[in-house]
Amino acid sequence: MKISLNWIKQYVALDGVSTAELEHAFTFLGFEVEGVVSTALPPLTNVVVGAIRTRTKHPNADKLSVCTVDVGPAHGGVRTIVCGAHNCDAGNFVPVALPGAVLPGDFKIKQSKIRGQTSDGMLCSPDELGLGGEHAGLLLLSGQPTLGQPINETLHGGDTVFDLEITPNRPDALSQMGLARELAAWFRQPVAFPEIKFHNQTHGERPDILAGIRVESPEDCPLYVGIAVAGVKVGPSPAWMQERLTAVGLRPINNLVDVGNYVMLELGQPLHVFDAKKIGGRQIVVRRAADGEKLTTLDGKERQLNRRMLVIADEAKPLVIAGLMGGASAEVDAGTTDIVLEAAYFRPQSIRWTSRRLGLTSDSAYRFERGVDPHGTLEAARRAIDLILATAGGTVVGPSFQVGGDRPWQREIKVTPAFIRARFGFDVSDDAIRDALRALNLAIVGESETATGPEWTVDIPSYRGDLDRPIDLVEEVLRIHGTDKVPPAPCAGPALVDGDDDPIAVFNRRATDYLVGQSFHEVVNYTLRSQQELSTWVSAASAEELALANPFVDDQSHLRPTLVLGLMDSLKLNQSRGNAVARLCETGRVFMEHNGTVQECVGVAFLICENEKDRAWLPRAQPDFYTVKRHMEILAGAAGLTLAAQELKPVTGAFWGWQPGQSATAGELTAGWTARFGLLNPAMVRAAGVEGRVWAGMLAILPEKLTAAGGHRRYQPFSLMPAALRDLALVVEAARHAGEVRQQLLAVARTAAGTAFAVESVEVFDVYTGAGLPAGKKSLAFALSFRSQERTLTDDEVNTVFQRIQKDIAADGTMAVRA
């Protein structure tokens, strides 16, 4: 929203207020200043008109001149001033900054010596005076200005335009008058409203111009006024109006259109001017559009309407999308002689819905959808008629049409100063609060005594629809008091707050800390990925469930189902930049589809790149599946899961990012979590532009599963007796998983030991294939550890059990004891 200082000065006295003070005022009233453009001189003292009498070259500097300048008898007559500008020629009238002047940028002028030559002031260029622009020589004053006259008197005119951010709660500030009111409150100045002369006087009945107005949808349009003016003359609007419109960024069109825009910008009420001849049947109908009805708007686009949209129509066709934009067919043109001025109040929700549906907005819609002053419509119409008569001539003719009433407005808020102080948390006197309310035109119309002091009844003006509750007045008083005046205080000590950090935060912290401790670099990647990338990791049906309805760019259209995608990006970027990097990790949300429902999971993933090009003076064992498995076990542990207790299965299905035979999966999302880890498909890795073999692991877990983890541990007594150890090698099918064999051996051993003593552990310590074994078989060697809680085990009792184990294994048929 652009505000012209010249314009608002019509309504509030701001003489002597600097641009910086206005900027500060706007900022602390809550209107962020996004830009200031000034074409006016700031108030300057000791800068006066002078005439250059002589110019000679500076004796000690090629580019400087020594001038004698007459600044009038009041300022000591002729002075000697050194000048570097190219145009300091004798005879020119120029601004002269005398010693004691302070130019913009806090540039203080004093008598000085420049290369040995005394200079008694400075001749000024436009930028030195704060007029902007490039430094291109002295500002030459035209005509015969009075010598010694203050420069502000010589160079008046110009304007300062502020570009302000108006928050959505303040539609009343979407006008010059609205912001004048705010400045008036800040500087405690009265507001002067433009005088309105038109009071519905008509000169004769002209039903041939406007025969009637019918509002068929009063809920969308509670008030509609049409005023006919006969005999207008279309032409350019007056210079002062054009200047103001131009200053705030509008292009002048013609006097009638400009008046509409001018009053909208002045008072915040959008208006519309129809060429009466183009209203078919001389009848205005405010109605809902029919589904499929079409209207070509002023911007030349054909708009498809529907039955929720409000239009202003004549008997035959829609003319305007109500409150939004006019149609090309009913506009004022050079041949217009009779017009109808529309002033209406449209329901904000209706305008907003239509605007969003059509993807069309306008200055008018912007105001209507935020809410115009429901009490200001008629006044704005009268103001516009005054300006039309003044700029385009014509006479107002009857009959007058007003459908709906001026919407009644009365709103009062009861508030106590004690309540306001309690919300502030610091002391402000009743008088100061009263003063702030009065400054904002929030009149205290009643006062009663309560236990906590007086209670005031505050009358809310119709343009402040945002004020509805006592808390809203707290903000108003604080704005005027100054939000930068909140006094400091020590931060209060914590109340007893029940609770600990969310398990998600705790898990992310533990997982990241572990991986960083294992030399991983933590990375952060985007959540949104392309559909094409997803095909590596999930089925097409899954990908569809992860799609956004309204992506902004094509390559960020889907939720990520795995963090590996981003990790690969980071790896690729580092490789392409020649950074040696092998280990990356990330935590973050991932999204997994199951039976048409998407689950948002807490995720952690890492990758280890094994690149042959990475050289080391001392070779190390390369990472492998079991390196990854160990990290996964520890990460699962951080989530309260025991990966070792899980059955590991080959990765199947659409997840061809994982290399079959070199990867595994555990857990099910239906049980709350899933883990996948191993070697990434080398073909996929190469296609992704990454060099080397890449090992990776990912864990996804539902938040509620993390919440359920934890709990108190109890101490378990452990035996202080020595363990008895036996080794046993078993020959099994080469394809059988060691874990399964181990489980079977453990079960057999426990059965054999019975209650006599415990089988403490069964662990594989050797895997062998080759000479001495039948083809297709492998040998798995296990270390068994037995221990009693109470006594040292004898060889005999252990041997008895060990023999029974061997016998039972042999009887199983799927495995044999290796001789």
Next chain:
Amino acid sequence: MQDLLTALLAKAPAELAALTTRADFEAAKARYVGPNGELTALMKQMGAVPKEQRPAMGKLINEAKAQLQAQLDATLARIGDAEIAAQLGPAVDPSLPSPDAGPGTWHPLTLVREEMCRILRKAGFTVVEGPEVETEYYCFDALNTPADHPARDAHDTFYFPERARFAGVTKKDPEEKYLLRTHTSSVQIRSMLKGPPPLRVVSPGRVYRRDTSDATHSANFHQIECLYVDKHVTVRDLKALLDYIFASLLGQDTKTRFRPHYFSYTEPSFEVDLSAKHLPKVNKAWIEIGGCGIVDPGVFEAVGYDPEVWTGYAFGMGLERLAMLLYGIDDIRYFYQNDVRFLKQFA
């Protein structure tokens, strides 16, 4: 016999000195003091020595035995030392680099987030989390921003198709759409719905805006947001918290100020500026760092807190913006490129 002893003692040193392995040593030891050893054999002859000579002879044998044992012990120690020396190998070159991976690094966003959480924990705030896919209710409606409210325009929101189904996030109204949360304020609502006040929580997390990516904007970024609900919470308390946070994070000479602003879920609402001239790349006197305010009574009504009894404040800011300020980073995209030369700078 005495001669035999003398001869034995005479040859032993040279023989033992020649030994280099533990096995040779054991064999040599057996040859002297083993059951069939030469000294053992001499001792066995003691029975044949005349009775009157036995004490003298016994003494001689014991002396010889002690002497021999000392030589054996020394030999074993020498061989042991040699073995260790052989195991150790040559001296290392301590100036060579370790071939193992260097230190890992936390991402700067993690570092800033954890630092903020640490500072806030001292003020009694605990971390809460919520889903990134939200419903319109939690993201807007419950935050006093109904569907037809212009404040929703300020948020360019990513939505999901009507058919989309998300587990764990229940729609209040079948008509409402799933979306990617535009702010972490939705977590405030979820926290308040979980239990009665008082409440002091901080919610860091990822948020999304449907906006062009450039040096200062990113399709997803991170916020950190505080909510405090109690009796008699004031604007001054809010200012005190912010002063505390930024003095802790950026140094004691950091100042904050409030500017009036509008957020639908706070009233009054402020934007927070801070001034910290010692920071790199902070040229302007005041820079905007976040938004805050006193919790709007409408929000308390939405979560079933009595607005006549409870008051509160909320404060939120962008983590990227804070990290950029703290570290003097000039492009938000560096956070998402993950160049290790960048990542290593903050460890």
